[in-house]
Amino acid sequence: SRLEDTVKKTVSENPVVVYSKTWCSYSSEVKTLFKRLGVEPLVIELDEMGAQGPQVQKVLERLTGQHTVPNVFIDTVKLHRKGELESLLSEANIK
Amino acid sequence: SRLEDTVKKTVSENPVVVYSKTWCSYSSEVKTLFKRLGVEPLVIELDEMGAQGPQVQKVLERLTGQHTVPNVFIDTVKLHRKGELESLLSEANIK
């Protein structure tokens, strides 16, 4: 579908993409984490897209099996080229 | 208002009341915590009340200043009489 192509394009063109909802604390925590690590994600707030929000959430479920937010896509190669992979990995090692 | 009286009555008649939303992870964590402590809260899922949900959320904000979920009410006297205050306090001390 056109919406599915849009999502695939978004995810392939950006090193980090976070599908989020503005009022969701779990989503806020993920956005804050990336900020703290100096990584700038593309944030897509599903609750600010009107009727398209639930549709995108359905597409994400088709593509990833996950129907919840936050839904995070990380392109490690792109991140590495931006020099931002190290901070993400060290954070993962700390946890 | 009638809705405000209903909320006040609910809170006064139950040792623990959690105003929650079914799809909210923060709300789930609070409900799980009480379960783990052997405390049985009255859970009110605001997203399962149709149009009344947002209205109750507004009433809670008027009464408590808090507009978010989970919104938790604990009557320590009632809890103590049920013998459940100890576990709650020891959990608070551990944190």
Ligand SMILES: N[C@@H](CCC(=O)N[C@@H](CS)C(=O)NCC(=O)O)C(=O)O
């Ligand atoms: N364990 C998952 C929990 C994800 C989850 O349950 N997300 C909730 C919001 S906190 C959700 O998407 N609920 C359904 C919805 O909002 O459509 C995680 O850490 O991401």
Ligand SMILES: N[C@@H](CCC(=O)N[C@@H](CS)C(=O)NCC(=O)O)C(=O)O
């Ligand atoms: N720090 C607060 C966060 C509360 C919060 O932001 N709750 C969100 C859901 S996770 C909320 O109620 N957002 C507005 C709404 O859902 O109406 C807490 O720990 O309770």
Ligand code: FES
């Ligand atoms: S944590 Fe509350 S909606 Fe996600």
